[in-house]
Amino acid sequence: MSTQFFSIGQLAKQAGxxxxxxxxxxKTGLMPEPPRTPGGHRSYTLPYVKRLNFIRRSRELGFGxxxxxxxxxxxxxxxxxxxxxxxxxxQQAREVxxxxxxxxxxxxxxxxxxxxxxxQGYSMDDCPIIEAxxxx
Amino acid sequence: MSTQFFSIGQLAKQAGxxxxxxxxxxKTGLMPEPPRTPGGHRSYTLPYVKRLNFIRRSRELGFGxxxxxxxxxxxxxxxxxxxxxxxxxxQQAREVxxxxxxxxxxxxxxxxxxxxxxxQGYSMDDCPIIEAxxxx
DNA sequence: CTTGAAGCTGTAGTTACTATAGGTTCTATA
DNA sequence: TATAGAACCTATAGTAACTACAGCTTCAAG
Numbered sequence: 001m002s003t004q005f006f007s008i009g010q011l012a013k014q015a016g017x018x019x020x021x022x023x024x025x026x027k028t029g030l031m032p033e034p035p036r037t038p039g040g041h042r043s044y045t046l047p048y049v050k051r052l053n054f055i056r057r058s059r060e061l062g063f064g065x066x067x068x069x070x071x072x073x074x075x076x077x078x079x080x081x082x083x084x085x086x087x088x089x090x091q092q093a094r095e096v097x098x099x100x101x102x103x104x105x106x107x108x109x110x111x112x113x114x115x116x117x118x119x120q121g122y123s124m125d126d127c128p129i130i131e132a133x134x135x136x
Numbered sequence: 137m138s139t140q141f142f143s144i145g146q147l148a149k150q151a152g153x154x155x156x157x158x159x160x161x162x163k164t165g166l167m168p169e170p171p172r173t174p175g176g177h178r179s180y181t182l183p184y185v186k187r188l189n190f191i192r193r194s195r196e197l198g199f200g201x202x203x204x205x206x207x208x209x210x211x212x213x214x215x216x217x218x219x220x221x222x223x224x225x226x227q228q229a230r231e232v233x234x235x236x237x238x239x240x241x242x243x244x245x246x247x248x249x250x251x252x253x254x255x256q257g258y259s260m261d262d263c264p265i266i267e268a269x270x271x272x
Numbered sequence: 273c274t275t276g277a278a279g280c281t282g283t284a285g286t287t288a289c290t291a292t293a294g295g296t297t298c299t300a301t302a
Numbered sequence: 303t304a305t306a307g308a309a310c311c312t313a314t315a316g317t318a319a320c321t322a323c324a325g326c327t328t329c330a331a332g
Contacts, residue, residue: 007329009278017320019279024320039328041279054270062242065319075270082263086253089265093246096239103236106198110229117222127218129225134190134211143298145309153289155310160289175297177310201288 006044015052022052028065030055030072062096142180151188158188164201166191166208198232 012019025031031052034042051072058068071088074080116128148155161167167188170178187208194204207224210216252264 007278020321021319023281028319037328039279041328050270057269059319060242061245062239071269075266082253082265085263085265086250089246089250089253093243093250096243096246100236100239100243103198103232103239106196107229107232107236109197110225110232114222114225114229117218117225127221129218129221130211133193133207134186143309156290157288159312164288173297175310177297195288 003045006049008042008044011044011049011052014049015056017052017056025052025055030065030068061092063092067092139181142185144178144180147180147185147188150185151192153188153192161188161191166201166204197228199228203228 006014008019008022012022015022022031026033031048034044034048037043054072054075055068058071063071067088071085074085113129113132116132142150144155144158148158151158158167162169167184170180170184173179190208190211191204194207199207203224207221210221249265249268
């Protein structure tokens, strides 16, 4: 019936990250400092677990530490509305799309080079890839 | 008729990077140390220009510094064949594709969240995005 | 009660640059 | 030729988001 406590190792493991990462999140203010055991070890409760999972899921979605700070502010402070979060998610989606587009152009460049290069038989002087990258 | 020389500023400018980037490439061994003027300023010739352009184009294609080291080794040493370069380009294409796939999954996650969130009217407690990220 | 795992703090390393400080050299104009 | 200011020099520190030590302390199991 009493509150359950977690060591930093258990916390990290269930969130799928390393202990050092939790330290790092504490240093940067994403995770609040938890209570300690008499010996000085960190002792976490369920809200900490949820918070760390939130941070990790947000990181997986490509949010940066600063953006997660903002998201957490929305959660920590009561006077916000869902629309603000939605706007951030949409902005993030736009940025991700931009990255996808960049990578796809890059991919086309690579594929073209590979396609033009018949491989094996050619010496460096004839290589179309070198040609494309090195010669003016 | 004599060889043309370029200052580091000119070199950087035509390659579309900063002077500090050229310094950095020199420190990491991508660019060889050029001759100097009597006063100690770097003085580049055409082969340096081509080499820097090669590095920059490779970076744009997503190659890391270490990979570019390898590519340059292929160019600098005579006993290599085009096939080795082609293999690296193909490997790079695979890695880029992997990144694209990751980002597209991420994008789907964001879009789903945004779609489910009707926005404006909802308080934080009802926000499906918070729901998805925060609640266990 | 002991031993080994886990935790503690603090610092340095990673990638590919970017930015600054404090000084020197080059170049264009007067 | 004198000089102002742009460009250059080296060296160091900062960026993002961790990761990896080193050297010590505490915890949990047997």
